[in-house]
Amino acid sequence: xxRLKFLLLAASLAALPVAALAAPTPGAVQxxxxxxxxxxxxxxxxxxxxAAFLTPEQRAAFMLKAREETSGMSRDQRRAWRKDQVQKxxxxxxxxxxxxxxDLQARWDALPADRKARMQQRMAERGGPPPxx
Numbered sequence: 108x109x110r111l112k113f114l115l116l117a118a119s120l121a122a123l124p125v126a127a128l129a130a131p132t133p134g135a136v137q138x139x140x141x142x143x144x145x146x147x148x149x150x151x152x153x154x155x156x157x158a159a160f161l162t163p164e165q166r167a168a169f170m171l172k173a174r175e176e177t178s179g180m181s182r183d184q185r186r187a188w189r190k191d192q193v194q195k196x197x198x199x200x201x202x203x204x205x206x207x208x209x210d211l212q213a214r215w216d217a218l219p220a221d222r223k224a225r226m227q228q229r230m231a232e233r234g235g236p237p238p239x240x
Contacts, residue, residue, distance in 0.1 A: 164215045164223075165211040172214065176188065
């Protein structure tokens, strides 16, 4: 009986075109066909955890603050700082998140108009939301 199964398997493989057996699907084609791959409209990183509860302007203010706080740090120190920030954001209560939003919005509002305009232009160029007018 096993010989019969072997012969059937051999016959079915012989019926397949040689190209299907020899060449696997290229990675680029697989990536295009994969439903889990984000499209080009997804942006560079999608905003990560900050996008869940901050406006684009508040995220920009957060990133400015982060750059100021980590400017003199080594790469490992910056990674540790970022890990700590992600953990803090994940464990924040709703009132803490509201306070953070208010603080970041105040920081954004305090920026000079020309700097805000440059940052909004960069956000638009990078596929972010259109600048608020």
